[in-house]
Amino acid sequence: MLINILITFLLITNIGAVASSRLTYCIKIVAAQGVVIGILPCIIYGEFALLPIVIAIFTITVKGIVFPLLLGWSLKTAQVAREVEPLVSYPFSIITAVLIFILSFWLGSRLSLPASFCGYLLVPVAFSTIMTGLFLIVSRVKALTQVLGYLIMENGIYAFGVALLREQPLLVELGVLLDMFVAVFVMGIAIFHISREFDHIDTHVLDNLSDRIPTDIRPTEET
Amino acid sequence: MKSVLLNIILALIAAPLLPGIINRVKAVFAGRKGQPLLQLYYDLHKxxxxxxxxxxxxxxxxxxxPLAGFAVLAGSLLVVPQAQGKSLVQFPGDIILFxxxxxxxxxxxxVSAMDTGSSFEGMGAxxxxxxxxxxxxxLFVGLVTLARKTANLSLSGIYSSFSWHDGTILMLVSAAFFIIFLAENSRLPVDDPNTHLELTMIHEVMVLDHSGPDLAIIFYSASLKLWILGSLVVGAIIPMHTGNIIFDELIFLSGIAALSLAVGIVESCMARLKLLKVPQLLIAGxxxxxxxxxxxxx
Amino acid sequence: MFEFILSVSIIFTSGIIACLLNRHPGKASFIGAAGAVTGSTIGLIASIRIILNDITVYKKGICAFNIGTLSTGIDQLSAFFLIPLFILVAVSSVYGIQYLKPFYAKKTIGSFWLFFNLLAASMATLVIARNGVFFLVAWEIMSLSSYFLVTFEDEHKSVRQAGIIYLIANHIGVMFLFFMFAMMGKACGSMEFSDFSAASSAILPVSSALFIMATIGFGVKAGFVPFHFWLPQAHPAAPSPVSALMSAVMIKTGIYGLLRILIFIGPPHLWWGITLFGIGLISGIYGVLFALAQRDIKRLLAYCSVENIGIIAMGIGLGLIGLNKKLPVLALFGFAGSLLHVFNHALFKGLLFLGAGAVAQQTGTRNMEILGGIFKKMPATGITFLIGAAAISGLPPLNGFVSEFLIYFGSFKCITVSSLSVVVSSLLAITGLAFIGALAAACFTKVFSIVFLGSARSASAEKAAEPGKMMRAGMVFLAVLCVLTGISMPLIIPCFHGLLTEVSGLAFSEIDMFLSQAKTTFVFINKIYAVIAVVFTCAFLLRKKILAGKIVRTAPTWDCGYSHPSAKMQYTGSSFVQPITDFFNFILRAGKKTELSSDIFPKKISLRFESQDIFMRYIYEPLSEKIYSLIMKLRWIQHGRLQVYILYIVATLLVLIIWKLG
Incomplete structure (x- = not known):
């Protein structure tokens, strides 16, 4: 029962993340998702033990507090508030999120998973979280939203790992978490620098770095 | 049977109280004293x-x-589940009719708004x-979910067979219903019931030209609609039936009151959404x- | 059987007499219409009797006999399709008498009646035909006669073009039907329908191919997306009684043919059901979205026909899914809903086309944006149009609601089963219908309020006046039928017994259970209607009493302080639906051209909103251009010299002889 509610909450945060244009709000949602993800291992483990609690505390601190603070800081320095023109409009993002969920349920039902899997809902939900994160990366323009998408995707991977908590050593998760930490740092710094160089954090500008010369800045014939 | 009939009469009498509660909550939030709780009754009388x-x-x-709208609402009052999830008339398929x-x-x-030829009312319509x-x-997807859950095709059949075990589903459905409830009743994130001169309004602007008894019917119908759709939300949020009529009645009524309270709080804390954002909210529902x-x- | 032959012959002969009386348009009109009405009345009574008798006798009322290969017969399905056909023929011919009066001087009225009655007679014939060849002959006569009716006002270029598109579309469809009947004939060794049903084992191996060809061939006539493209062209071009007949009845012959073939080709595969359901859903949404974006009232109605055909196809699709999955509930509710919708759509779409025709004739324009406020001048048209509009939006207590209700109800019943395909299609049916219904309500509140309410936007709307008695009579009759069908379902639904047995092939007991279930539900619904009616009456009387002693003033619409409001400031139809059309512009792909002036005192600004059928624009037009340029390369065959043509004939003959003897 409790796990179902947590999982539902996870899904709602997914929808909230794709539905909202305000970046501060998005960060809060991702933070909330981090907290939910953090609580999961305690419940999944089923009995009172030190290991899941340590993991939970660590995850909640990193995902629920540190990352959001970092992101909030880079948001402030980059001075953006909104994702103005996403590649996929918000109503369709919501519908896509639902479709992703349906798809991942289908995928989940196709996988043959070990019987000890806790909470049959967790796997499809983890799948859909991963895919929602990817969708966010693909469909948004601002670098910060893409970082958020990355975080959501990581949350999904983590949730998938949690489902395997009893079989798998948690080292894997810790490794992933460390990866993430570095990645967010790098991205935060990158965002900071992009915004300082270009006055905004629109990733379109990065297109200019490609070999192909974009049409709009092709050098015109000098007179 | 008797208790259900009582519920319908109660709805007809007490519905104008709901806007009063909402307004009082808003006033408290804004630090005002606010209109009397019975303000709508005075308005209707006037x-x-x-x-x-x-x-x-x-x-x-x-x-x-307005007359037809009121009559139709009275018809839907017959099938809407109230206390104990019961309604006066119950038959498989009343969901669709509802x-x-x-x-x-x-x-x-x-049609009655467009009849005036006013561009404001056209906008609202x-x-x-x-x-x-x-x-x-x-709304239909929510009802499908509940119908599948309870294997029942009548509103009161569905609402009288909930239990706490359906937690997740009920939570999601009632959240969806709450969004629809706010939109259908033209409450705040969708429509601002306080003003009618802004070009952004919906329901209030549609009744701009109505006056006298017609306007009274419109106000009364609006509060009745609040009650009817509210009972759908309340029934899904509080799926509790003790079996004792008085208890259940009290639970239901306090549920309705709490819902008005919630609407008041939402209205005090939120700004109206941009019109382009409303479909997004409904799609989220x-x-x-x-x-x-x-x-x-x- | 005799009544039907008699009825068809009366209709046909009166058409010919009317044509002979070409010099006297008044007489021609009278004879043509009188023949159509008499024939239809005879046929209508006979078909109703067939349907009713089946209930009491529980025996199929087939009385087939042979005139060479012209075998005919009548069963429940035929009789059911004949009822709306005869009603609409009678109503639109009465309406037509008055409608044609302005054309007396410039048109040959006799030939109109010839083709009109020919169309009516051929439709009735194809429904009672029991032989493949005979069916196709009737089908072809129907297509051709309706082509001549569509091009009645052939002085306009757009009408001629619409006629050509219509002709081509129909012949593409017919080609598939030829193939289909040829295949069936080959499999069964005969073209008789009775042999088709006897030789079901022979048909079985090719049943899927037959299904595909039937769906395309009949789908073109019915107007399934993507074969719907002729509808929005032909309906606005045709005279209104003809568009009423075509939209209400003729496109249903496609549904009739499809059902007939589905009965022959045996147990359905799951994918048949899913395909038809999918086509239906897409047609429904596509049709209503494009209907929303139209300004031409008759084109709007044509798109709306696509929508309703979609709903019908959804019902049939659900029925097939139900048959395949052994879910009699889904099958019966699906079939019953779609059959009932065939009948209901005939009533309200006929009504709406007649109303639109009256408006267009009285004001001289079909463009809704320059109408307005004509309710006060044409109250009877307005009321009947409103009934049609509410019915087509599926609102209770009218007839559009009951047929949609059945489909909803079947889907709701099957939402609890375990089969995923059934659950998904039920869910799609429910949400799809809700979505289509809401859009249809938007579409028809737009039509009604822009055309009839508010104040006149132009001089042509100003001069509108109520049409003549005969036109009004037709509309009122259909409107009354719409209301009656809506509220008398408990009486009507038991008559579906034989029909459903034929279409679904299910056992009596299951159908009985279904019918009694549907009947009790409709009784309950009627009780609620009764309560609503009582409350309405009480509220009405109360209001009257309250206002009795008081002075009720009339004032201009409140203009928010603006001192010179004009009728042009009213909300237009395009602006009314703009939030929806903007949201769905990814489907509509409407061209929107705005010219804004940047001056401080802007002089002229303009907004142009054009929505063109996306299938026409992206598929058919490029395709037809390709074909055209390809065909132009073959022009050398056409020399225009007699000798060459004779050479062709000789060569063909020679080849045939060699082929036959060799």
């Missing part, structure tokens, strides 16, 4: 005493609309009908209902 002014452009649809009766009401509201395009499927359904199917 309006019924007045005469009416008709626009020269109008035909009889102008005044038939939703469609609201469609009829909307149709008449729009256009928005009202647009939001229905998103709200109606969402649709998504919630859809999630509930997927959970139910799995």
């Amino acid at each position: 309006l019924l005493k007045k005469s009416a002014v008709f626009s020269s452009a109008t035909t009889f649809f102008f005044w038939v609309g 939703v469609y009766l609201f469609g009829v009401m909307r149709f008449f509201a729009v 256009s928005r009202e009908i647009q939001f229905a395009v998103f709200a109606e499927p969402a 649709f998504a919630l209902a859809m999630l509930a359904l997927i959970f139910q199917i799995m």
Whole structure:
């Protein structure tokens, strides 16, 4: 029962993340998702033990507090508030999120998973979280939203790992978490620098770095 | 049977109290004293005493609309589940009729607004009908979920067979219903009931030209609609039936009151959404209902 | 059987007499219409009797006999399709008498009646035909006669073009039907329908191919997306009684043919059901979205026909899914809903086309944006149009609601089963219908309020006046039928017994259970209607009493303080639906051209909103251009010299002889 509610909450945060244009709000949602993800291992483990609690505390601190603070800081320095023109409009993002969920349920039902899997809902939900994160990366323009998408995707991977908590050593998760930490740092710094160089954090500008010369800045014939 | 009949009479009498509660909550939040709780009753009394002014452009649809809307609401009051999830009339398939009766009401509201030829009312009507395009499927998906959950096809059949075990699904569905409830009743994130002169309003602007008894009927119907759709939300949030009529009645009524309280709080804390954002909100409601359904199917 | 032959012959002969009386348009009109009405009445009574008798006798009322290969017969399905056909023929011919009066001087009225009655007679014939060849002959006569009716006002270029598109579309469809009947004939060794049903084992191996060809061939006539493209062209071009007949009845012959073939080709595969359901859903949404974006009232109605055909196809699709999955509930509710919708759509779409025709004739324009406020001038048209509009939006207590209700109800019943395909299609049916219904309500509140309410936007709307008695009579009759069908379902639904047995092939007991279930539900619904009616009456009387002693003033519509409001400031139809059309512009792909002036005192600004059928624009037009340029390369065959043509004939003959003897 409790796990179902947590999982539902996870899904709602997914929808909230794709539905909202305000970046501060998005960060809060991702933070909330981090907290939910953090609580999961305690419940999944089923009995009172030190290991899941340590993991939970660590995850909640990193995902629920540190990352959001970092992101909030880079948001402030980059001075953006909104994702103005996403590649996929918000109503369709919501519908896509639902479709992703349906798809991942289908995928989940196709996988043959070990019987000890806790909470049959967790796997499809983890799948859909991963895919929602990817969708966010693909469909948004601002670098910060893409970082958020990355975080959501990581949350999904983590949730998938949690489902395997009893079989798998948690080292894997810790490794992933460390990866993430570095990645967010790098991205935060990158965002900071992009915004300082270009006055905004629109990733379109990065297109200019490609070999192909974009049409709009092709050098015109000098007179 | 008796208790259900009592409920219907109670709804007819007490419905105008709900806007009073909402307004009082808003006033408290804003640090004002606020209007009396019974303000709508005074308004209705005043309006019924007045005469009416008709626009020269109008035909009889102008005044038939509100009357028909009220009659249709009274019809839907027969099938809506109230305390204990019971309704006066119950038959498989009343879900569909229920939703469609609201469609009829909307149709008449729009036609009677368009009858004046006012561009303001046209604007309101256009928005009202647009939001229905998103709200109606969402409402149906929510109902499908509940129908599947309880294997029942009548509203009261569904609402009387809930239990706490359906937690997740009920939570999602009632969230979806709450969004639809706010949209259909033209409450805050969708429509601002306080003003009617802004070009952004929907329901209030549709009744701009109505006056006297017609306006009284419109106000009364609006509060009744609040009650009826509110009972759908309350029934899903509090799926509790003790079996004791008095207890259940109290639970239901306090649920309705709490819902008005919640609406008041939402209205005090939120700004109205941009009009372009409203479909997004309704689609989010649709998504919630859809999630509930997927959970139910799995 | 005799009545039907008699009825068809009366209709046909009166058409010929009318044509002979070409010099006297008044007489021609009278004879043509009188023949159509008499024939239809005879046929209508006979078909109703067939349907009713089946209930009491529980025996199929087939009385087939042979005139060479012209075998005919009548069963429940035929009789059911004949009822709306005869009603609409009678109503639109009465309406037509008055409608044609302005054309007396410039048109040959006799030939109109010839083709009109020919169309009516051929439709009735194809429904009672029991032989493949005979069916196709009737089908072809129907297509050709309706082509001549569509091009009645052939002085306009757009009408001629619409006629050509219509002709081409129909012949593409017919080609598939030829193939289909040829295949069936080959499999069964005969073209008789009775042999088709006897040789079901022979058909079985090719049943899927037959299904595909039937769906395309009949789908073109019915107007399934993507074969719908002729509808929005032909309906606005045709005279209104003809568009009423075509939209209400003729496109249903496609549904009739499809059902007939589905009965022959045996147990359905799951994908048949899913395909038809999918086509239906897409047609429904596509049709209503494009209907929303139209300004031409008759084109709007044509798109709306696509929508309703979609709903019908959804019902049939659900029925097939139900048959395949052994879910009699889904099958019966699906079939019953779609059959009932065939009948209901005939009533309200006929009504709406007649109303639109009256408006267009009285004001001289079909463009809704320059109408307005004509309710006060044409109250009877307005009321009947409103009934049609509410019915087509599926609102209770009218007839559009009951047929949609059945489909909803079947889907709701099957939402609890375990089969995923059934659950998904039920869910799609429910949400799809809700979505289509809400959009249809938007579409028809727009039509009604822009055309009839408010104040006149132009001089042509100003001069409108109520049409003549005969036109009004037709509309009122259909409107009354719409209301009656809506509220008398408990009486009507038991008559579906034989029909459903034929279409679904299910056992009596299951159908009985279904019918009694549907009947009790409709009784309950009627009770609620009764309560609503009582409350309405009480509220009405109360209001009257309150206002009795008071002075009710009339004033201009409140203009928010603006001192010179004009009728042009009213909300237009395009602006009314703009939030929806903007949201769905990814489907509509409407061209929107705005010219804004940047001056401080802008002089002229303009907004142009054009929505063109996306299938026409992206598929058919490029395709037809390709074909055209390809065909132009073959022009050398056409020399225009007699000798060459004779050479062709000789060569063909020679080849045939060699082929036959060799």
